[in-house]
Amino acid sequence: MxxxxxxxxxxxxxxRPESNPFKQECHGHNNADNSLFRSKSDVAIELTNVSKSYGDKVVVDQLSFTIASGECFGLLGPNGAGKSTVSRLVLGMAPPDEGTITVLGEPVPARARLARSRIGVVPQFDTLDREFTARENLLVFGRYFGLRTRELEAAIPSLLEFARLESKADVPVAELSGGMKRRLTLACALINDPQLLILDEPTTGLDPHARHLIWERLRSLLARGKTILLTTHFMEEADRLCDRLCVIEHGRKIVEGRPHALIDEQIGxxxxxxxxxxxxxxxxxxxxxxxxxxxxxxxxxxxxxxxxxxxxxxxxxxxxxxxxxxxxxxxxxxxxxxxxxxx
Amino acid sequence: MWKRYAAVLPANPWNWVAVWRRNYMAWKKAAIASILGNLAEPMTSLFGLGFGLGAMVGGVDGIPYVAFLAAGMVATSAMISATFETIHATFARMHAKRTWESALCTQLTLGDIILGELAWAASKALLAGTAMMLVAATIGYASWPSVLFALPVIALTGFAFASLAMIVTALAPSYDYFIFYQTLFLTPMLFLSGAVFPVTQLPDIFQQLSHLLPLAHSIELIRPAMLDRPGGSVGLHISALCIYAVVPFFLSVELLRRRLMC
The missing domain is CATH 3.30.70 (Alpha-Beta Plaits)
Incomplete structure (x- = not known):
């Protein structure tokens, strides 16, 4: 044997050995669940009994959760569990059939635009403009936020540096690797200096090296106090980044809690x-x-x-x-x- | 319902500019080919139709046929240019290229994006119409400076046809459906609006019908301007074009909201 x-x-x-000591240092305020929400302004996202159906198919079913400012909240579930629909609901890109959604203090979808002006999004599928270079993508995307060309030209070099794409600034997007495109998408999501990031499977399809680089970048954003809603089906990703997570299946919440507490509770x-x-x-x-x-x-x-x-x-x-x-x-x-x- | 619609309307009078600038930036990369195309098209239609047919027809309403045709072609090229931009390029940006999807993640509303696309299509129509007019002017069939009055009309015509085409874009499941719009709507309009022959040649019922067509109103404004003749019912024609620009826009916002944001 x-x-x-x-x-x-x-x-x-x-x-269980702490896999992510960095996270502990940066998120000391998250030591106990009941200390998460000190006031209304500490709440980044709140879903209350939200439901959404497409035809007969219930995609989100009476879902409630609250995400505190500065935390990384993971939304986990198998493919088709309704994770991406939750992202769309939070962004106001689809109205809920029932329930209320508040994002950064704004009711969604009624005032979703105002919430979105302070949100950065990394969508599940690549939406970069293939007609443009990396720099042009950042410029175009920044203008969508109403930012002036001069402000953007000042901000773009540091974003390219953050995404480790300094040498690729003038390379057309079509010529970038998968990992580079993902990092550029992340840089685009940061162009408006958002308080909240919504990341929909940010590392799906990337090789391990590219994935680790994204994780490292995301941790540095958490250290800067950004709030993250992370949708993923990579357990390692959730374990490394998330302060709390929620597992959904068929649009219903199955369990919610801190990763290590869940492991103790469920497996032990x-x-x-x-x-x-x-x-x-x-x-x-x-x-x-x-x-x-x-x-x-x-x-x-x-x-x-x-x-x-x-x-x-x-x-x-x-x-x-x-x-x-x-x-x-x-x-x-x-x-x-x-x-x-x-x- | 009304609340949901209100949330996707243009957020302010300037947000659309960012969308227009994105399209302009992409167009600039192939600007020379685009401008050459815009110049080549009027030359074929004006020289081919105008001189070929003109030799047989002689004059229309006391002016050479080419002069008559030129104004029709200016309006037609604005119509075609705005329509094709909207049903092909805009549809691609909405559908396959996911350009709208990324824009919808920002502080832009769906209405801002649609308005930006319409303004862009109107700009391309202005370019195409102006190119046609330049060619006409070169061969002496556009009066200076009255021809300048035609410029805002060309832009308005482009906006109206882009707005109409946006409804088609909102409803079409794929590119294949656009052919219906072309063959059942645009091509008949070309012949019913007095672009290539006077409306008075048509049976009475079609003459009545032509009063409803946006292209007819556009031509009624552009032709007098190019020929330096007094135009009639200017207010009516402008109002008709404005209705065709505005009503389909608001309708397309709702149709696209149902298509993209459900």
Missing amino acids: QLLTRANVSSSPSR CDVIEIYGGNPRELISVVGPYAQRVEVSGETLFCYASDPEQVRVQLRGQTGLRLLQRPPNLEDVFLRLTGREMKD
Whole structure:
């Protein structure tokens, strides 16, 4: 039997190693949920019982959440869960059928324009103008915010620097790589110096290097006090960036909380992934020694507060590969939206 | 319902300029080709139709046929230019290129964007109409300085046709539908509005119908200006064009709101 112990197995699940110390430093005010909202002006986005249907299909169902100024709030859910519709509702690009939306103190969609003047958006799909260079895109986009050419020409170099595109200023967008385009979109979203950023799957389709660069840029924005609404289905992204998150499926909120609190609540123990054998047969062997077991494809996920017990049971079985690790958001996500939720 | 409509109307009188400038910036990159195209088109129609047909027809209403045709072609080129800009280029910016989508994420409203697009299409119509007029003037068929009165009319004509085409853009599922607008609306209008022959040649019922057509009103204003003749019912013609510019605009805002913001 081959034993793979990749992560810090000795750490107890309730004290999961902090993956993002930077976030803690910058968001000290978020130490307790009840201290988040000191006054009305501390609320960046508030959705109250919002519903939205297209024909017979309910896309958003009685959804409520509140995002405090300066926090990074993750909206997680499988494809088609209604995440992008929530972004559209918040921007006033679609009216809700029911419920109320307030963004930066403005009622949406009635006064969405005034809210949008203080919002930066990174849409899910690339909307850069392919007829223009990087610099021209920033200029055109800045003018949409009513900014003067002179102001923009002064601001553009620092935005290009922020996006690490200084050397690409006069390159047509069509010639930029996927990661560069995404960073340029982020720079465009910052042209009006927004208080709030709405990022719809900002790193989908990027290679790991490009993704890490975006994450690093987003953390520096959080450090500057920006509020972020992040829509994603990358659990690692949510874990790295989000102070709080909300998992939705079929437009309904399933759970909301801080990433680590959710991991403790929903999983609360180490995970052993077992592969290389017949998972159905293995269930009967390890099942009694685990709090919960789940099969996904050819892998058996074993949630055990005493992982040693599980390993003892498997001793002597050949061809098995074991990976013991602390629980993560993906476990939470799969538990909430995965097999157990399917009917 | 009314509240939702009010929220997408132009936010102020100047927001649309940013959209116009975006289109101007993109156009500048291919300006020479565009201007050459605008000059080549009138030459073919004026020289081809004017002199070919003119030799057979002789004069119309006491003036050479080319002089008669020139004013019709100025208005027609404004119509065609504004229409094509709106149903092709604007549709692409709304649909495939996602230009509107990014603009809608800013403080612009849908109405601001539409107004900017219409103003841009009217600008291109002014360019096309002016090019046609320059060619006519070069061969001596435009009177100076009365021809200058035609310039605002060309721009207004462009705006009216862009506004009408915006409704088609709002309703068309794809490019294929634009052909109906061209063949069922624009082409008949060309022959019913007195562009290539006088309206008086038409059966009475069509003469009545021509009073409703925006191109007819445009020609009624441009022709006297180019020929330095006294024009009649100037107020009526301008009002008619203004109605065609304004009413479809407000209608298209609602149609596009339903299409894009639901």
